[in-house]
Amino acid sequence: MAKEPISRIYSIVEKIEFIERNIAAKKGIYNALEDEVTTRPAILILLAGIAEQFNKLNEENISTLLSYFEDEDLKGMRDVRNFIAHEYDGVELAIIEWLLRNALPKLKNQCLEAITQYESNHTS
DSSP, X not given: OOOOHHHHHHHHHXXXXXXXXXXXXXXXXHHHHHOTTTHHHHHHHHHHHHHHHHHHHHHTTOHHHHTTSOHHHHHHHHHHHHHHHHOGGXXXXXXXXXXXXXXXXXXXXXXXXXXXXXXXXXXX
């Protein structure tokens, strides 16, 4: 059975919130990324997972949900995912830090807006 497209947006929010909890537990982005054993790898895998959810929405041609996000942001997530997947040991932490500090909160807000609009359009 195919997933409801909105479930991909929920999954993105869950991943972002897990990243936020990891950062809070380490008392900041810098400390979280310095933890090479657990937190940094978890964050990188979650970022790749977020990009994969967007890729699946794109592959499924779910333009109604993708319209809540800027093309440049989606391209940035794809680029980060590719960089993580292909250059894992050479990931530029300054870029990841910027993404966590600036892009992720924006993406989360856009996801929450998409969920709110979807739910208001799909309730009786």
